[in-house]
Amino acid sequence: MSLGLACLDCHSTADQQAAAGIPSVRKCMLCHEKLAVDKPGVQKVRDYSARGVEIPWQRVYGFSPEALVHFRHAPHYQAKIDCATCHGDVGKGTVAVLAVKHTMGTCLNCHRQYKASEDCASCHY
Ligand code: HEC
Ligand code: HEC
Ligand code: HEC
Ligand code: HEC
Ligand code: HEC
Known part of the structure; x- marks a missing residue:
């Protein structure tokens, strides 16, 4: 959109x-x-x-509960990381597709570059 x-x-x-x-x-x-x-x-x-019913959207992004990850958008927004860095060019379609697969590796790669936290506890419960 x-x-x-x-x-x-x-x-x-x-x-x-x-x-x-x-x-x-x-x-x-x-x-x-x-x-x-x-x-x-x-x-x-x-x-x-x-x-009076909500649209039953399929979630495309998210981690399995067992991974005990708590991702927060706010610190990334504050660090001025563009939505597209993590979600690809969402604006092109009408239904969201999984453009970028997030793994611990992709999180940590960038955290190293930005000298952001690599502490287990900042990403896991
Ligand atoms: C008109 C309202 C609207 C705008 C503007 C909009 N979105 Fe969305 N977005 C939605 C809705 C509704 C969904 C759920 C539907 C779906 O998954 O297709 C969604 C789903 C998503 C998802 C997938 C969420 C998930 O895990 O299922 C991402 C990521 C996303 N949007 C990012 C963006 C980004 C980045 C932009 C700006 C480029 C944007 N959206 C603009 C309404 C909007
Ligand atoms: C650093 C990477 C990153 C950035 C930057 C980012 N997202 Fe996400 N986004 C994620 C991850 C990872 C998830 C899945 C989180 C989860 O399930 O706990 C997600 C989930 C979502 C969802 C699914 C619904 C929800 O609330 O979890 C939407 C919608 C979304 N992002 C939109 C956006 C928009 C809009 C922006 C820009 C303002 C943005 N994202 C920036 C990584 C990012
Ligand atoms: C700020 C205004 C605004 C909001 C809020 C908004 N839309 Fe739209 N939407 C538009 C406009 C403008 C168009 C384009 C109309 C046109 O092409 O004539 C559009 C077009 C659409 C279309 C038609 C696409 C096509 O070309 O067939 C769909 C479907 C749609 N919107 C769904 C949604 C959904 C779902 C939401 C809520 C998550 C939403 N819109 C929220 C302004 C909005
Ligand atoms: C494209 C780069 C990038 C990616 C990808 C990324 N991050 Fe980040 N993250 C940052 C930056 C930059 C900060 C802000 C660091 C600061 O404020 O010092 C941050 C901050 C955080 C924080 C807050 C840390 C604190 O000490 O409060 C958490 C939690 C976090 N990220 C989790 C994640 C997770 C989980 C993922 C993968 C799903 C992820 N990040 C992917 C760049 C990224
Ligand atoms: C920057 C965020 C981040 C940091 C720091 C981090 N992790 Fe993760 N970790 C993740 C994400 C995101 C996943 C989920 C990946 C997926 O679903 O593919 C994950 C997955 C895992 C899993 C797999 C869980 C499962 O059952 O699927 C283990 C184990 C794990 N992390 C351990 C650690 C340990 C130990 C540390 C500290 C040395 C650590 N992590 C630091 C983000 C992070």
């Missing part, structure tokens, strides 16, 4: 909280009450909203 919408318009907690947040269908309706109502995709969105 290009359209000049900023990532933070929808993922409005990525700058402050751990999770970037998936927007509620109510947020979509701020625009789609009026905008592009003839598009089939938008009709689906409006249908969920009319039924």
Whole structure:
């Protein structure tokens, strides 16, 4: 979704909280009450909203609970690391796909470059 919408318009907690947040269908309706109502995709969105149901998005990013990882967006936002560094060019599609596979190696590679924490406890519970 290009359209000049900023990532933070929808993922409005990525700058402050751990999770970037998936927007509620109510947020979509701020625009789609009026905008592009003839598009089939938008009709689906409006249908969920009319039924008072959230859109059942598939999560694409995340770690298995056993890995006991706690990732937080906020320190990365503060360090001015672009969303695209970790998620690829999300703006190009309408449905999110896994563009970048995050492993302990990718985290640590960058942490070494930036002299960020390599302490086990900063990433694991
Ligand atoms: C700030 C306004 C705004 C918000 C919020 C917004 N959209 Fe949109 N959306 C647009 C605009 C503008 C278009 C493009 C309309 C056009 O191409 O005529 C669009 C287009 C779409 C389309 C049609 C794409 C196509 O070309 O068929 C879908 C589907 C869609 N939005 C889904 C969503 C969903 C889901 C949300 C909530 C997560 C959302 N939108 C939130 C402004 C918004
Ligand atoms: C119009 C609202 C909207 C905008 C603007 C938007 N997103 Fe999203 N994003 C969503 C919704 C809704 C989902 C969940 C749907 C999905 O997974 O396809 C999502 C999913 C994602 C995911 C996958 C999350 C997961 O684990 O499933 C990432 C990563 C993401 N967005 C990053 C971005 C980035 C980076 C930008 C800016 C380039 C951006 N988004 C702009 C609404 C938006
Ligand atoms: C340093 C790498 C990194 C950067 C930079 C980053 N993300 Fe993420 N993002 C991740 C990881 C890793 C996850 C999975 C986290 C988890 O499951 O605990 C994730 C998950 C997400 C999700 C899924 C929902 C959620 O809240 O967990 C969304 C949406 C998302 N990111 C959007 C963004 C946006 C928007 C930006 C830019 C403001 C951004 N990300 C910047 C690594 C990053
Ligand atoms: C592209 C570079 C990059 C990637 C990839 C990256 N990080 Fe970071 N991370 C940083 C930077 C830069 C900081 C901020 C360091 C500072 O403020 O001193 C940071 C900070 C953190 C912090 C806060 C550390 C503290 O001491 O408070 C945690 C936790 C963290 N990252 C976890 C992760 C995890 C987990 C991953 C992999 C999923 C990851 N990071 C991937 C660059 C990155
Ligand atoms: C910068 C963040 C970061 C640091 C520092 C870090 N890890 Fe990890 N670690 C991760 C991530 C992210 C995963 C999950 C990778 C995946 O799901 O592929 C992981 C996975 C693991 C796993 C595998 C868990 C499983 O069951 O899948 C072990 C074991 C582990 N880490 C141990 C450590 C130890 C020991 C240290 C300290 C020497 C450490 N980690 C430091 C981010 C980090």
